[in-house]
Amino acid sequence: MSNNSAIRVTRLNKTVNTQEGMLTILDGICMEVKHGESVAILGPSGSGKSTLLGLLAALDSPTAGEIHLDGTALSTLNEEGKALLRKQKVSFIFQSFMLVDTLNALENVMLPAELAGIKDAKQKAEAMLTRVGLSHRLNHFPNQLSGGEQQRVAIARAFIGEPKVLFADEPTGNLDGANSDKVADMLFELNQENHTTLVLVTHDLALANRCQRQFIMDSGELTEKDAQLRSVDTTEQQQNASEGESEVSTWN
Amino acid sequence: MELALAWRLFKRELFQGQLVLIILAITLAVLSVSGLARVSERLQVAINGQASKFIAADRTINSPVEIDTAIIVAANDLGIQHVKNLQFNSMVFAGDKLQLVTVKAVEADYPLKGDIELITGKTQGLPALGELWYETRLGGILGYPPSLELGNKAFVLSEEISRLPDAGFNPFASSPVVLMRMEDVAATGVIQPGSRVTYLYQFTGDAQALEKFEALAKPLLNTSQRWVDVQSGDSPIASAVKRAERFLLLASLLGIALACAAIGIAAQRYCQRHYDVVAMLKTFGASSRQIRWLFGAHLLLVTLVGVVLGILGGFVLDYGISQMLPVEIAAYSPPYTRPVILGLATGLISAFMFSAYPLMRLLAIPPLRVLQKQLEGLQFGMWLHLLLSLTAMAVLGYLYSQSLTLTLTVVAAVLLLGVLLSVLGFIMIGAGHRVGMRTTNPLQLALAGLRRRARQNAVQLVGFSSALVLLLVILALRQDLLNEWQKQLPENAPNYFLVNIAPDESQPLSSFLQQRAVESTDIYPVVRGRLTHINDEVLISNAQKKAGETGRVGISRELNLTWRNTMPPNNELLEGHFNQKSNEVSVESGVAERLGVGIGDKLTYNIDNQPLTVTVASIRAVHWETLQPNFFMIFTEQALQPFAYTSMMSFHLDSSQQQVVLDLIQQFPTISIIDVGAMVEQLRQIVDQVSLSLTLVLVLVLLASALVLIAQTEAGMATRQSELAVLRTFGASGWLLKLATGFEFALLGGIAGVLAVIVAEFTLYLLKTQVFELQVFMHWPWWGIAPLAGASIVAVLGMWRCRQLLNKSCRELLQPA
Numbered sequence A: 001m002s003n004n005s006a007i008r009v010t011r012l013n014k015t016v017n018t019q020e021g022m023l024t025i026l027d028g029i030c031m032e033v034k035h036g037e038s039v040a041i042l043g044p045s046g047s048g049k050s051t052l053l054g055l056l057a058a059l060d061s062p063t064a065g066e067i068h069l070d071g072t073a074l075s076t077l078n079e080e081g082k083a084l085l086r087k088q089k090v091s092f093i094f095q096s097f098m099l100v101d102t103l104n105a106l107e108n109v110m111l112p113a114e115l116a117g118i119k120d121a122k123q124k125a126e127a128m129l130t131r132v133g134l135s136h137r138l139n140h141f142p143n144q145l146s147g148g149e150q151q152r153v154a155i156a157r158a159f160i161g162e163p164k165v166l167f168a169d170e171p172t173g174n175l176d177g178a179n180s181d182k183v184a185d186m187l188f189e190l191n192q193e194n195h196t197t198l199v200l201v202t203h204d205l206a207l208a209n210r211c212q213r214q215f216i217m218d219s220g221e222l223t224e225k226d227a228q229l230r231s232v233d234t235t236e237q238q239q240n241a242s243e244g245e246s247e248v249s250t251w252n
Numbered sequence B: 001m002e003l004a005l006a007w008r009l010f011k012r013e014l015f016q017g018q019l020v021l022i023i024l025a026i027t028l029a030v031l032s033v034s035g036l037a038r039v040s041e042r043l044q045v046a047i048n049g050q051a052s053k054f055i056a057a058d059r060t061i062n063s064p065v066e067i068d069t070a071i072i073v074a075a076n077d078l079g080i081q082h083v084k085n086l087q088f089n090s091m092v093f094a095g096d097k098l099q100l101v102t103v104k105a106v107e108a109d110y111p112l113k114g115d116i117e118l119i120t121g122k123t124q125g126l127p128a129l130g131e132l133w134y135e136t137r138l139g140g141i142l143g144y145p146p147s148l149e150l151g152n153k154a155f156v157l158s159e160e161i162s163r164l165p166d167a168g169f170n171p172f173a174s175s176p177v178v179l180m181r182m183e184d185v186a187a188t189g190v191i192q193p194g195s196r197v198t199y200l201y202q203f204t205g206d207a208q209a210l211e212k213f214e215a216l217a218k219p220l221l222n223t224s225q226r227w228v229d230v231q232s233g234d235s236p237i238a239s240a241v242k243r244a245e246r247f248l249l250l251a252s253l254l255g256i257a258l259a260c261a262a263i264g265i266a267a268q269r270y271c272q273r274h275y276d277v278v279a280m281l282k283t284f285g286a287s288s289r290q291i292r293w294l295f296g297a298h299l300l301l302v303t304l305v306g307v308v309l310g311i312l313g314g315f316v317l318d319y320g321i322s323q324m325l326p327v328e329i330a331a332y333s334p335p336y337t338r339p340v341i342l343g344l345a346t347g348l349i350s351a352f353m354f355s356a357y358p359l360m361r362l363l364a365i366p367p368l369r370v371l372q373k374q375l376e377g378l379q380f381g382m383w384l385h386l387l388l389s390l391t392a393m394a395v396l397g398y399l400y401s402q403s404l405t406l407t408l409t410v411v412a413a414v415l416l417l418g419v420l421l422s423v424l425g426f427i428m429i430g431a432g433h434r435v436g437m438r439t440t441n442p443l444q445l446a447l448a449g450l451r452r453r454a455r456q457n458a459v460q461l462v463g464f465s466s467a468l469v470l471l472l473v474i475l476a477l478r479q480d481l482l483n484e485w486q487k488q489l490p491e492n493a494p495n496y497f498l499v500n501i502a503p504d505e506s507q508p509l510s511s512f513l514q515q516r517a518v519e520s521t522d523i524y525p526v527v528r529g530r531l532t533h534i535n536d537e538v539l540i541s542n543a544q545k546k547a548g549e550t551g552r553v554g555i556s557r558e559l560n561l562t563w564r565n566t567m568p569p570n571n572e573l574l575e576g577h578f579n580q581k582s583n584e585v586s587v588e589s590g591v592a593e594r595l596g597v598g599i600g601d602k603l604t605y606n607i608d609n610q611p612l613t614v615t616v617a618s619i620r621a622v623h624w625e626t627l628q629p630n631f632f633m634i635f636t637e638q639a640l641q642p643f644a645y646t647s648m649m650s651f652h653l654d655s656s657q658q659q660v661v662l663d664l665i666q667q668f669p670t671i672s673i674i675d676v677g678a679m680v681e682q683l684r685q686i687v688d689q690v691s692l693s694l695t696l697v698l699v700l701v702l703l704a705s706a707l708v709l710i711a712q713t714e715a716g717m718a719t720r721q722s723e724l725a726v727l728r729t730f731g732a733s734g735w736l737l738k739l740a741t742g743f744e745f746a747l748l749g750g751i752a753g754v755l756a757v758i759v760a761e762f763t764l765y766l767l768k769t770q771v772f773e774l775q776v777f778m779h780w781p782w783w784g785i786a787p788l789a790g791a792s793i794v795a796v797l798g799m800w801r802c803r804q805l806l807n808k809s810c811r812e813l814l815q816p817a
Helices: A048-056 A079-089 A105-115 A121-131 A147-160 A179-194 A205-209 A228-243 B002-015 B020-055 B069-075 B136-142 B184-186 B207-220 B235-274 B276-283 B287-322 B337-363 B384-400 B404-432 B442-452 B454-488 B503-515 B542-546 B591-595 B653-669 B677-715 B717-729 B732-774 B780-806 B810-812
Strands: A005-018 A021-034 A040-043 A064-069 A090-093 A165-169 A199-202 A212-217 A221-224 B059-063 B079-094 B095-107 B116-117 B121-123 B130-135 B149-152 B154-164 B177-181 B197-204 B226-229 B495-500 B524-534 B537-540 B558-565 B571-575 B586-589 B602-607 B610-622 B631-637 B646-651 B671-676
Touching: A005 A048, A005 B095, A021 A048, A021 A199, A021 A221, A040 A048, A040 A205, A040 B571, A048 A064, A048 A165, A048 A179, A048 A199, A079 A090, A079 B287, A090 A147, A105 A121, A105 A147, A105 B002, A121 A147, A147 A165, A147 A179, A179 A199, A199 A205, A205 B810, A212 B717, A228 B671, B002 B287, B020 B287, B020 B653, B059 B207, B059 B442, B069 B197, B069 B732, B079 B136, B095 B136, B095 B184, B095 B207, B095 B646, B116 B337, B130 B136, B154 B177, B154 B184, B177 B184, B207 B226, B235 B276, B235 B337, B235 B384, B235 B404, B235 B454, B235 B732, B276 B287, B276 B404, B287 B337, B384 B404, B404 B732, B454 B732, B454 B780, B503 B646, B537 B671, B558 B602, B586 B591, B591 B610, B653 B671, B717 B732, B717 B780, B732 B780
Parallel strands: A040 A199, A040 A212, A090 A165, A165 A199, B095 B177, B130 B154, B558 B631, B586 B610
Antiparallel strands: A005 A021, A005 A064, A212 A221, B059 B197, B059 B226, B079 B095, B079 B149, B079 B197, B116 B121, B116 B154, B130 B177, B149 B154, B495 B646, B495 B671, B524 B537, B524 B558, B524 B602, B524 B646, B571 B610, B586 B631, B602 B610
């Protein structure tokens, strides 16, 4: 395995038991993501995108195959080991923001830093919130913030621990057009500033196209999109946008 | 770090009102324990204090000889105050009149409890040396002489006693009492070696010291010495105290059980709310240890706030009650240690045991839930939850009541409720399949709702039903106990006893009372006799038995025997028929059991040195607590009439009729009058105090029930909102949804009502037979009232809780909660 790999996946399988029998969700997935790269995983609902994300982020265990995250084979870790790995190297952004309702913006951002035992968590959190343009909202609670603001808090929270890999699950899925763009801009800016590896699961082709590489998940199989197809999609996206449709996705 | 985080979460959730329910539940559990512990301790002391006035001390030892000095040394060591009094019978002379009196010679500290009541009022003083205080009727008999002679010494008669604090209640104590100083006894020369005297050692001190003293002193007593405390014996006070005490314990126990149920439900809700937080924390790399600490500390903070509030609330409750109590009771302040420790233990045990299961589920939430919302992690068996809850309840119950029977009864009731609920849940799910999902009829919609939430409903039913069970049990017991006491103390309970009525006075006395419109009991003739043989077998005394003699043990004293041709009122025929033939006798059930006699056995008595043999024809139950003349043995008139007898009776006079007593003393100077009015009054006070505490307990139980109801509707609110959103979106009208919700809650309440009646009847059966010794009967009206009440209460509370949801527009409903 190359030392330059942030993520390396080999022959990954995931099957689950259902009432109708065994169901294969992921079938022989292989992929490699280099440090600092941004990749998007696209695919229709139920294609296995989120399952793959869960496995890559060490939230779930595969049926077969191996995942190396920043050089560590996940199969060698127990739950506590995986938690430690996540604490040190990984961060997340979710479609539903996943902020703690009862904590204010500042406290939400401080949370992972505190869990990791970072001493100046408060100062760092303030700096991160200022960075995402929310210095005037530090003491606001999630229900006092708009969707876009909540996701910016989530982005600040994701970057406070200076993760090596950031997993984002439909980060703009719950946002309208303007907010969606703003959040995406912020995400990519911070990603570049911090040289973070970004793995993004989305339906949104425009968002996907801002990533360096795109993978398509279909019926449990993963293929990388080539450059030519990428340019066609961009044209389609532009046309759709000009017809007044926002957030059009081929996969819905 | 986890502690800081826990503190922050706690602070935020506290101020945002997220913890209100669980804190309230814990507060209520702690409040009922600490508050009631102090209230019941106060009442207990008050009741005992009232009752101990009847023995003028907390403990008394009656002995025919002086007691072992080791006992006195023990009392001194423990700081227990004591006096030695002497009681004996002797003749007094006043000019040419003589009268047998009971002499009570007392030490300077007498009485340790209560006051001597003189005709002129209460006093703490005692007769001076050379003086005698005398009972009013002695004055009547002797014609109020200025002095009298007792043995070799002349005494000045200085004060008239209306009641001594340890006069006791024995209508057969026929000789009038005189009170004198112990120091004067020697000068009278009445007491010689071998004289029949009773030493009355009286003790008073704090409860702990008395307990130690009892443990030390009792083994040092011989068989002729008797240990007397307020609760020993069949006195009406003792039985009232015991029952009241048990009831208070039970009610608090049930209050705790209910508050625990509220804690359980609130804890479940609390944990569910944190599922996503735990998933998120795990995703960000929190270790299991960190999460355990975080939520452990969080819960501990919640519990501590609940405990502190509960203990403070308990004191407020206690203060409030003490304001309502008579001054002398309110003045007594029991130590705070026990209520505080009990409250703390209750808070900690109930919070941790009842939230253990929801907390385990919370900690098992997988991090993957951040991506897959439906994941809830490991499903532990419900048996674990049940086991933990029952253990918590049993531990708390035992800790509080120290009574295994009470604790097991409560656990048995909870188990029965559990079984019934499982069966019902099963039926509901099964029957649900046959119910259509038509959404035009509110009742159909309500049934469908019940079916959809079958599991959740089963949990809800636990709360509704246990609240109702407790209410019913408390209500029934309260009523039964009050009725029982009331029966013993009817408004016109006899307050005067007349004894020593000569045969030729019966008729004039009846006319005397009739003329003055005084209602009296029948006149009971009294013949004294000793039981000597049962079926020709010679009876031996307890002392002989101890000395190694073999044989049946009889009653080692003379009995008061009476005759009647009809059953006395307040007696109950248990076996056989009441005296039909001249040689038949009716025996009281307790004494029959002790002697081992039944119908057909032959009893031989020695009366005036003549044998009299009769056959047991009936066994009677006697309510000794009633202030009526009561007898162990009732003969026929033919059997006893040949013997010398006097008679007794009792009647009621109200305070305006005091002249009757004076007239009676004048007209019938030889009849002894015993005034039990003061005793009756004190008994009534006790009943009043206990009633007050029962009412308070009921209020607490009601509060706990309401809390359970609110906690439960709260828990189901999110699901209900999404269901309502769907139904509204698909066009269900507002009134349809309101009606359906109303019906759903009403049905749930109705079912809870039926379950509650079943469990309440079962619990009452156990309690009445095992703990309270009360008559068992079914409460038929409940079978209609409880389901109706359950339906109405639950419907109203449920609708009230859901009113905001039901008034929301479709768009508002669709927004996440």
